[in-house]
Amino acid sequence: MLSSKQPVLPLQQCKILRILRSEGPLSRWQLHLRAKLRPNTVGSHVAELLQQGLLREQPAEANGPGRPRVPVTIDTGTLHVVGVAIRPGQVEACRLNLCGQMLGKVHSLPVATPTDTVCVAKRLLGKVANDQTYLVGLSTTGFVDTAARRILLSSALPDENVASLDSLIDVAGGRRLAVENDMHALAARWLQEHHRQPTEDVVLVYLEDGQLGSALLVRGEPNWGCLVGGNELGHTTLPVETDRCYCGNVGCMERICSSEFLCRQGAQRLPLLEHVSRFDGSQPEMNRMIELLSIGLANCVNFVRPHRVVLVSPFTRFNPFTETLVGAVRSRLMRALSDRVAFHYWDQGANSPGEAAGWLALAAIYYPHWAKAILEPAEG
CATH class of the missing domain: 1.10.10.10 (Winged helix-like DNA-binding domain superfamily/Winged helix DNA-binding domain)
Structure with missing residues (x-):
């Protein structure tokens, strides 16, 4: 340990x-x-x-x-890492060996109210971690202030201003915690599975019903403080009416990428994945959503100028939707970028957020610059 x-x-x-x-x-x-x-x-x-x-x-x-x-x-048989993921309505945890293989099953506990979130995470961490736990990775949606040990803004805590991580650190005992938002955890997994010695700048974009996030890797190193294209693409706002986001704004891309937005446009009330699976270009509500998403994504790519954009989504299983979205993004890129930027698809639908949090801990072991996510022990 x-x-x-x-x-x-x-x-x-x-x-x-x-x-x-x-x-x-x-x-x-x-x-x-x-x-x-x-x-x-x-x-x-x-x-x-x-x-x-x-x-x-x-x-x-x-x-x-x-x-x-x-x-x-x-040594894959002695020590392991633990991943704990705080999500809206639930907390997940699991163990991974030092090569990233799952040990046992994913444990999950529901969260009745947002104020119980950290307490549930403490209970789950105490259940999964043991004397062979080398490092704990903790991920959460939204903003994390590692210096202050606080979650500042999160869809898992929509009614809370901040949530302290001190009690989680106490439960961890002598183990250190690597703490970051869920997109950086996902980026840590992608980096280790795809580019062990990276030379590219990569933007990962996660799309699901009511969820849109991103992370920026600069030659394999996370851009911790980047706002545009870094990890808050979902809260880029466009001049369109949507449900009010938990961040307090209207028009967030995270609210545009949702079944609720399609209902506002007049579409049938179905899960967004169902709309995506049926997409053939003839649905005006879907075309409008794709248009708005492509504006936000193209602005991100034009600003960051990455070598590669990785779309992380179950939506990428459906070619008509994916090709239409990527085509719309390319049409809005600067001419010099249109052919230079590669688009890569990574379907993470079967993998748990808790597993990605475990990969965050592994990244802090194998890559020195990812170790910045490890919380320093409290003085005294």
């Missing part, structure tokens, strides 16, 4: 862990060659990682004359 007084892993140890996760078991000499570190340096770091339980040794392998080399690999 990572003590609250123990610093985050040094950069070179993170590098060794990434190489082993990517390539599998390697000897210390092979790590020296891959990591371009001195043999003695590799030996010292591997010894520390073995002591912490992050690595384990495998049986020695004979490789010609001389002493057999002992491969080391990520």
Whole structure:
């Protein structure tokens, strides 16, 4: 278990862990060659990682004359991370091993009222975490102030001004918490599954009924403070009547991307996924929603100028809708960007928010710049 007084892993140890996760078991000499570190340096770091339980040794392998080399690999059987996700009306939690594989099932508890949210999260964390928990990842919708240990604004807490995370930290005991919003947690998973050594700037956009969020990765590093294209694309407002958003505004893109907005336009009252599955270009209400979404997305892309836009949504299963939306976005991009920006689809519908929160914890282990999400222990 990572003590609250123990610093985050040094950069070179993170590098060794990434190489082993990517390539599998390697000897210390092979790590020296891959990591371009001195043999003695590799030996010292591997010894520390073995002591912490992050690595384990495998049986020695004979490789010609001389002493057999002992491969080391990520230890997936001793320690794990826990992901806890705060969502509107529920809290999820699960365990992942150090390579991101689910251990057991996803645990979920309902939240009767928003004021109970943090208490429910405490109860679930106490149930899932144990002495083998190395790090806890906590995600929530909305704004998180890690310095003040507070959730400032969240759809899970629509009637609350702020929610303190101090009691969650107390339940975690000596374990550290990596805390961020749900889009950064999702971006942490995408980064580790798709680009282990990223060189691109990427905007991830999450679309679901009544939900729209985004995250910006700059060469694999999260842009923690970016507002435009960073993580609050859903609260970009357009001059159109919608239901009032929990943030207090009317016209938020998160409210446009909803079945309620289609009802306002005169469409049949159905889940948005059902409308998307039936879309063939002939529904004026859907065309209006796509037009407005494309305006907001194109403004984000024109401002950020990413190499890639990743649409994370169950909607991407349906080509007519996806192709129409992406075509409308491209038509509004600056000419120099229209052919330069790649669009990638990632259907995360089957994966839980709690699992993504676990990937946030893994990112804080493997990537030093993601360790900024780890809350510092309270003084005294």
